[in-house]
Amino acid sequence: MTKKLSSFNVLALSFVLAFSSLATAQKADPLPSWNDGKTKQSIINFVTTVTKQGSPDFVPAGERIATFDNDGTLWAEQPMYSQLLFAIDRVKELAPQHPEWKTKEPFASLLKGDVKGAMAGGMKSVGEIVMATHAGMTTEEFETIVKDWIATAKHPVTKQPYTEMVYQPMLELLAYLRANEFKTFIVSGGGIEFMRPWTEQVYGIPPEQVVGSSIKTEFQIRDDEAVLVRLPELNFFDDEEGKPVGINLHIGLRPIAAFGNSDGDLQMLQYATSGTGTRFGLIVHHTDAKREWAYDRKSSIGHLDKALDAAPANGWTVVDMKQDWKVIYPFEKR
Amino acid sequence: MTKKLSSFNVLALSFVLAFSSLATAQKADPLPSWNDGKTKQSIINFVTTVTKQGSPDFVPAGERIATFDNDGTLWAEQPMYSQLLFAIDRVKELAPQHPEWKTKEPFASLLKGDVKGAMAGGMKSVGEIVMATHAGMTTEEFETIVKDWIATAKHPVTKQPYTEMVYQPMLELLAYLRANEFKTFIVSGGGIEFMRPWTEQVYGIPPEQVVGSSIKTEFQIRDDEAVLVRLPELNFFDDEEGKPVGINLHIGLRPIAAFGNSDGDLQMLQYATSGTGTRFGLIVHHTDAKREWAYDRKSSIGHLDKALDAAPANGWTVVDMKQDWKVIYPFEKR
Secondary structure (H helix, E strand, O other): OHHHHHHHHHHHHHHHHHHHHHHHHHHOOOOOOEOOOHHHHHHHHHHHHHOOOOOOOOOOHHHOEEEEOOEOOOEOOOOOOHHHHHHHHHHHHHHHHOHHHHOOOOHHHHHOOOHHHHHHHOHHHHHHHHHHHHOOOEHHHHHHHHHHHHHHOEOOOOOOEHHHOEOHHHHHHHHHHHHOOOEEEEEEEEEHHHHHHHHHHHHOOOHHHEEEEEEEEEEEEEOOEEEEEEEEEEEEOOOOOHHHHHHHHHOOOOOOEEEEOOHHHHHHHHHHHOOOOOOEEEEEEEEOOOOOOEEOOOOOOOOOOHHHHHHHHHOOEEEEHHHHEOOOOHHHHO | OHHHHHHHHHHHHHHHHHHHHHHHHHHOOOOOOEOOOHHHHHHHHHHHHHOOOOOOOOOOHHHOEEEEOOEOOOEOOOOOOHHHHHHHHHHHHHHHHOHHHHOOOOHHHHHOOOHHHHHHHOHHHHHHHHHHHHOOOEHHHHHHHHHHHHHHOEOOOOOOEHHHOEOHHHHHHHHHHHHOOOEEEEEEEEEHHHHHHHHHHHHOOOHHHEEEEEEEEEEEEEOOEEEEEEEEEEEEOOOOOHHHHHHHHHOOOOOOEEEEOOHHHHHHHHHHHOOOOOOEEEEEEEEOOOOOOEEOOOOOOOOOOHHHHHHHHHOOEEEEHHHHEOOOOHHHHO
16 A cells, blocks of 8 residues: 555655646746737736636637637748748749740749849739749648749848748747637738648748639549649639738637727728627737838838728727747747 | 645545546457448548558547547438428518518429429429528528527427437447547538537537538628628538548648448548558448438438448448447437
C-alpha cells in the first residue's frame, strides 16, 4: 500500500504542478508585444466580456468567430503584395517556355525588371500575370510551387523570408483568441491557394479556415488519378462586398470580431460589428515609417480612407502601429 | 501535512479513475450498431492503420479529412429529399402572398397536393420551387425559417422528426473518426444553408465544416445593419464533379476518406481514394426494404449505378444496410 500511495502522490503532485503552472500562464500578459494603453485594453475587455460565463454578453465557444484580413493585417504588404512578387518570380521562371513574352506586354516589361511599366495596364495586366502563373497546373502542383517559393524567397527590402514579415503582436492576438476558444479565420483578397500551404505553420490557421479569392478548377481523371486542374478564370473575388459573402459561404456564421487594415475590409468590419451582442472591430493603421511603412488614404496598396472615417462612429479600435506595438516582426526579438 | 496528503490522495484517485474509465471506453466497441464482419472490420482497419504512430501509413491529425455525403448517407432521402419537402411546405406557407400561384405551374399542382405533376417540368420546376422558397430574405431570416421547420416538421412515412431520420451506425462512425482526430465534413448536393442550422446538434459537424450547393448572396446595408440577401441565382452546384471542386474550395486538402451512397458521390470517392497513401471509400447501399428503403440502379433519388460498378476495382467498402446494420435510426433503440 505504501508504494501505491507513493506513486499516487507523485501523480498528484505533477497534477497540482500542472495546474499551478497553468494559473501562472493565465496571469502572464497574453499580449506582451502590445504597449499598455487603450488599444490593448479594448482587446482584453472584449475577450473578457464574451467569455464570461453567466454574463448577458457571453458567447458560446462555437460562435466565437474571428476573421482576419491577411495583407497589411497579419503580414506586410509593402512595397507590393507578396503574391504579386510571387507572380513576378514565376514569370521569370516560366519565361524560357514562353518566347512570345519577350515582345508581349505586360510580360516584356516585367522581364526587363520594369514592374511599373508592366502595371501600366492596371487590373488587366495584373489579371494576365496572375492567370499565366497561377493556372494550367493541378491544385497539388500549385501547392508545391507555392511551398518551394515561400521556403526560399526573400522580401525585397528587408531580405527576410516572407514568413518572417508577419506582425508579432498579431501572432500573439491570434494565440490569445484561440486560447479563449475563438475560431480564427483568414478572410483575404489574396489567393486562397497561395495562402493555404503556409498559414497553419505561420499563423496556426489550418487550410479549411482560410477564405480568399479563387480561380475556377476542373475535375479530371489523368492517368487513372483524380485531379483538379486550375483554370485561367476568376471564380470569386474576396474583397470589399465579397468578404461578407465569402465569410457566409465558408463559415456560415456572422463573426463577432473582425480585423483589417484597408477599405477592402470595410464591409467585413460592418458585417461583424452590426450583429447583436458585444462585437469587436479593429483596424491596423500603418503609422510607422521607420520600423515598417506609413500609409493610408493616398496609398493604392492598403488604401485606408472610408474605413478610417467609419471607425469612430462604429466604435472600432484603431491600432497606431508606431505607438501600440513594441515590436513589429518576430525577428526583432532575436 | 496529513490533511494535505489526504487531499492529494483524493485528487490522485479521481485522476486514476478518470484514466481507467478512459481505458475501458477505448476497449468498448466504437461501432456497436454495426454487425461484426468485413464491412465493420474494413473501417476499423483503416482507422487503426492511419493513426498508428511511426507506421509508414501514419497520417498526421490535421490531414485526417473525412467527407460525408448527407442525403442517403447520413439521413434518409426517401420518399423524397427532405429539402424538397421543406420547399413544398414553404410554398404552402407562402401561398397567401402569391395568389398568382393558383394558376401558375409548378406551384398550382403543388398546392393541389400533386407533387408528381409539379415535378413534370423536371429540374426547371425544381429550380423554380427552390428559388421561390429559398431566396429573397436575409441569410439570418432563412436560418430562422429552417430552424423553425426542422423543429416541427415530420417525415411523411415514419412521422418522426427529420433529425431522427439519421442513421445510427453513421452517427457512431462520425464519433469514432473524431475520437481518432479526424476532421469530419459534410459534402452534399443539398443546400449549404439548409443544413448548417442543425448539423452541429445532429451530427456534431459545425457550420464551417459543411459544404453544399448554394445560391448567390448580396451584401446590403439595411437600416444601418449589414446583411446578406439571398438572390434567386445559383452560385454553386455541389454534386458529381462539383464535389471535389467544393472540397478543394472549402477544405483545401484532399480527403483520405469519403462516404457516399449514389453516383453523385462517384467523383468525391475517386478524388479521396486516388491520392497517395492509405485511403478509404465507402458506399452505403440501400438494401433494406423493410427497415428503410431498397433502391439503387433504377432509382432517380439516390441513383447508384456507376459508383457501385466502380467499387470493387477501387477497393471501396460497400455497406449492405440490411446485413451490416443492427439498427437504422436512433429511435429504434428507445
